[in-house]
Amino acid sequence: MPTHYVQRRVTVPPKFKIELEDVEDRICTLLDECTQQLKSEKSISTSCRIAGGWLLGQQSHDIDVALTDMMGIDFANHLAAFAQSKGVETGHISEIKANPEQSKHLATATVKIFGIDLDLVNLRSEAYAEDSRIPTMVFGTPLEDALRRDITINALFYNVHSRTVEDCTEKGLVDLRDRRIRTPLPPLQTFLDDPLRILRCLRFAVRLGFDIDPEVGDIMEQSTVRDALIAKVSRERIGEEMSKMMKVTDSASAGPNPVSAIHSIQKYKLYDAVFGITGLGEDSPLCPPADPVVAVASATVLQMLIDPNSVVTGQPPLPAVHPSLLQTLSSDPTCLSRLFMACALTPYNGLMYQDKKKKNHLVAEHVIRESLKVGTQNHYLDGIPLLLSATKLAKSTVLNDEKRFKTPSERVAIGMFLRERAIHSPLNGTHWSLSLLFSLVTELSQKFQVDSGFADVDEAISIVNTYNKFAARIEELGLTTAADARPILDGREVISALGSSKPGRWMAVILDQIMQWQLEHPAGKKDECVAWLQQQQAEGKLVIEDTNLSSEPKAKRTRAK
16 A cells, blocks of 8 residues: 555635734725835835735745835835834844846845745746847836746735735646646746745645645646756755754644655655765765655555554554653744754665765755755754764664673663763754754664555564663663763862873763763762772873973073064
């Protein structure tokens, strides 16, 4: 039985009507009155229409306002002055310049009013010269502007003056009712004008639970548009779209939106265009990446573990994951986005490349930094490489190895394992529970086929039970917070206890040994640890390189005259 995702879908009322909240009503009134003043006092005619996700009821901290025959920055200055004359405070006005080379064709002005960012931009029409792919922007009518937008449901306008919804393409309301993602113009033209619209189509489809129109899907798979996406769109804009697709707002039940996004990218053959390796020059990974379907399998398994009812495979369900492995999902709002982005990068798991100095680096880290350029937001750049590295340390065969976790004692062995940087590094957004959960996902995904489920369900169940048993043992031993514990003695106290003069490289080793003593003696006191440490020193079990104890004084440096 093919894997089926229980898709969360946005409810579309039979009759589309906008019900304004109080702050939205005040914004519309202010916009309307400002245009009236411009006309009466300065003979400037313009009108305002709200566009974008706001009409679809999407939660947002900004509202897109389209203007007739006026640039956004000019209207922003008039609006700010008018608002202040009415006693309404406004924020700083900022402007993002157009960048046609990267398919950013419009300049946008932003001003905050009533706590909402208004993104102001002119209605536009575009003309292309025969010898250039860069359009010339001119003022346009509402219809001309609507036809240049990414999808029909985003081409709907809310006229703030008449307080009505305008469907200039005569397709938007139909597509909204039929839950369809379609472009206002032929999809090839729409995508070549701005190839980022390919990813925007996917994002709106998975967010709203809509279906991509077959003609749109066919064009997405063409190499022409994939090449245009790589050549014309900045990596920052691609990374921003991916971040939005991975965004999860409900930590209790993510819904299959990130899974559907990763699946759609694989389905429409866009993985290399989005996650491909860029900027390495002659450097290359030592091995080719795995098939992108691995990313889909990983994301599906993750979704299955955190919300079993959202994925239907027709197979017996897996055991519920131990609660401790899911604890961070509710306390860290960014971790699910990070986990799903890590799933998207699993085709690169274990792959390295060499720089010019022959030093090895993780390919996945390079993709995050250079191909997506998402940086450390949501701990993508610093956290995901650690999650991927943890999959090499935490496997069911390792967790099941009794000898591995019996020396010098079970409590010490497990506690020190949890303190490994790849397993637990809060500053980088990794927690031992997340690392074990992602390792479980990675291990299960290797046994999972997207079209048919697990090849051996009993084996998959056994793997989950192994991780659950290990998590339960962590709780039984009282080690859930061991990874965050500080050594009972600090550096100064160690120096004092050992009669040293100053710390050196040896200090890290000593502190590590102190932590092992702490794990073995959870109720131990400082003085007991000091006594143990001094006994270890007396028995010659500590190696301290204290170069400052030399009796020979350092030669003074003479200054040349």
